[in-house]
Amino acid sequence: MKSVEDHLTGILGRIEPLAPLELQLLDAHGSLLVDEVASTGDLPPFDNSSMDGYAVRISDVADAGERYPVVLDVVDDIAAGDAAETAIGSGTCARIMTGAPLPAGAEAIVPVEWTDAGMPTVRITRRPSAGQYIRRRGSDVTAGQTVLEAGSTIGSAQIGLLAAIGRERIRVRPKPRVVILSTGSELTQPGRPIGPGQIRDSNSYMLTAAAREAGAIAYRVGNVPDDPKVLIDTIEDQLIRADVVVTTGGVSAGAYDVVKAVLSELGTVEFGKVAMQPGMPQGFGVIGPDETPIFTLPGNPVSAFVSFEVFVRPALLRMQGAAVTERPVVRATCATALKSPDGKRQYLRAWYTAPAEGVGEGTVEPVGGTGSHLLGSLAKANALLTVPADVTEVAEGADVAVMLLS
Template sequence: MGREFLDLVDISEAHRIIRNLFKEIYHPPPIEKVNLENAYGRVLAQNVKTPIDLPPFNRASRDGYALKAEDTFHASEDNPKTLKCIEVIEAGAIPQKRIKRGCCSRISTGAPIPEGADAIVMVEYAEEENDNIIIYKSAYPGQHIAQRGLDIPKNEIIAWKNSILSPEKIGAISAAGISKVPVIAKPKIGILSTGNELIEPSNDWTPGKIFDSNSHSIAAAVKKCGCEPKILGIVKDDYTKLHKAIQEGILECDILITSGGTSAGAGDMLREVIEDIGKVMIHGISIKPGKPTLIGEVKGKLVFGLPGFPVSALIIFDVLLRPYLMELSGKPPIEHRRVELPLARRLHSSKGRIHYALVKVKNGRAYPILKDSGAITSLADADGYIKIPKNVEILEEGSRVKVSPLSPI
């Protein structure tokens, strides 16, 4: 129970192990079909082809008169042409009469072009006199006609695999008559908080207890990655209860994230439980904060044990889990837009391990937030964090540092 951590691993080795585990366990990602009304923001698992031509028929792109272009040649204000109107065609109707020489049909935008017509003269250049239509401007073949398949022909791709379904893509897909699309299934991420001191957020506070903030902050971070969080509640530092909670969580989720219960203390059970029902792959990473991070495998699924302190938990999530959860959900990786700024004051680091330090950006400078990793307010104050190499013990005021936003949207 009181053992030290298993062999500490470097952050690069941790990434290698996690990357390989994701490839072994979660590749390829599962696919599901969803209705278009639920498709926004989802990631396409396959190319989508149109089963019909778009547009599906030759149609009018203007209100006017469908006719033979040759009947209007040389028409002008001084030399109008007179045609007989034989039909009125509204959008959605099917033309009943063929256009012959000397005839035309009144047509609305979007309506099918009648057989025999090869042009449309807009209403602005015509005048009605009973059944006669006076044409004041000549037309050319194909004028104001959207040809069948001009937009995209049948069996062409209208939305590509791995693209995110935007309103524009959903509009194109629905125009092709498709009601369901194949998308990458959202990974279900179980979130479990452990600790005798934790209680659910409420209006009632009990002396000696603290409200569980990690479940909700981690759930929000999971959503940003395109995954589906499931908060599983709080478990006491009790072997039997923790054992049961992990077994149940693994059954209903694809990945389980816990916070708390990872350090080498007398009240910490997580490592022991994972060792008994699965395998511990990592217990301890050479970083600050987050040294007690645990990564294990239970019944073919991954369990991530994050530290209990809010700052540690979210930084470790951002550094170690975010890239792989985004890849698993099919989301394109979000690159940190790092900003290089001068450090506003001297900062001490932990030599021998990589240090991630929260900072606030103000007046073009990065101010270190000098609170411990248990202070939740430090996260609310932070604009991002900086990475300090493990061989650096002191950063002097004015040193140039690169600020990464914390879990960018």
């Protein structure tokens, strides 16, 4: 059997980042930036007010108070989007709205709550400090400043920043398109009645969601019966929209394991055993004229999930150009004693509790049993407790590695 590291290294050695695309901002959402981005101008582009109120000179309002208000003439009324055309002279001010440009001569903003909101004169009962409630040009971003580094994830805040500095399009690594299908004549879809010997297809739903969580565009094909022709026809039909194909089921040594039987004949997909539990039977290779990568995962739900996390997710992140492709791994104190099979790395569904106030180690405890069909316990887990292949017993209180899932 291959080790987990050898199998993953072999996969990543055949996976390359997707070629960059220049996309409009909203189409780039969730992708990774290829080039660093510098601002071509200042942000804000001009001095402006952060409050509705009055633009004043400090010397004119130095003595303002509740008992002895200062009265000033209002010589301009400036709304957001207006040009400030009148300078502020001695004994005058301008009414100004939030975001409006600061008129010449103004040194502070008096909020409207400190006044009687008057026009054409205003009574001011409190004095501001110099520069108060003024947003200075370039106080956020200056021209030429790098605002996003290459490799940054384009989230909603980054899209807002790019729009603010005037960028309409950016170069990103596109999201990989992943086609996911389950195999097995015993499968039926949720919402339909279950016949004798049937189970509902959960894998294609679970892995489609997992691929989306990994940043991919995922297409769920659903289940395919144990028919070699239907299987290969389905895969070939999907290649036109796939950067990656993921199948589940049909990779063991049974008489009806058609995925292994069909794809082995192509000579481009390698099947074998990986020293891990769950998820021992694995297959990986390429298919079609574009040599599209294909992962063939085992059919038991937990085996499929763990296999996706360990092998498929890193490949999808690599295709997106991510610098880090693995889930975070932390050390934790095991809350209970464990046994593990010799020669296989164990991935146990677990609940990880972070240390109080981030100091010291957290704790981890297995959730449910070890059966690869136990989907209920997987849904309660937020981590995978990993036991090395050469360790058969873990004592209570031992230090263990934990792969965080959320």
